[in-house]
Amino acid sequence: MLITLFNAVLILLITWLAYLYFDLREKAMPARERYSQLLGGVSSIVDRLEGYDKAHSSEIAGLSLILGRASGMNDEQLQSLNAAAMLHDVGELLLPRSIMKSNKRLEGDDLELLRTHTLLGELHLKSQIDGLDEVPSLIRWHHERWDGLGYPDNLKGEEIPLAARVLALADAISAMNAQRSYRSRQFVRTDDIVAEVKRLSGMQFDPQLVKNWLAIGNPFEYKPK
């Protein structure tokens, strides 16, 4: 069965938290912090399910905001970028536990199934919550690549919205710098991460965004917001 009881409970929880988040925003409560806390609650469930050794989603949000600002995004765009970063892998909650609990790198059908988290996240948020603007689309495209070899739509270059390109870069940097249940840390030295990001510039990543990232004083010191 694709959706187990555990998944169903998680989905309900996520939906409720997300509803609360946007309801609070509507009522304009002094609530930037409250929104972040609610989003943080949802994202911590996803991070845990993904087997990260740290707060991956909020780290991506912190880096995305710095990169987004450095790339000329306005406050409204940054707000959507932040929500998309915190919820980017929410679709994984809809996948079978066996996929998410696997302690080895996935291949074949299992990998294809894992990749549907982009579409599941988009569809679930769209169907449950109004007023999310472009957040579901950003979630759909957070694994697209600059060279067109990403998924799910093989978008290429500037066909991919800027915010989704930012998310993709921040997601990859955070993942390179983390340990997961199925593998140890990919790169131990930050210099090696910088070298890898440079190597993938123009292939996986938007080269201008890589330049913007390198221009940040210390690219590994960003605080989640």
Ligand SMILES: [Fe+2]
């Ligand atoms: Fe993802």
Ligand SMILES: [Fe+2]
């Ligand atoms: Fe991620």
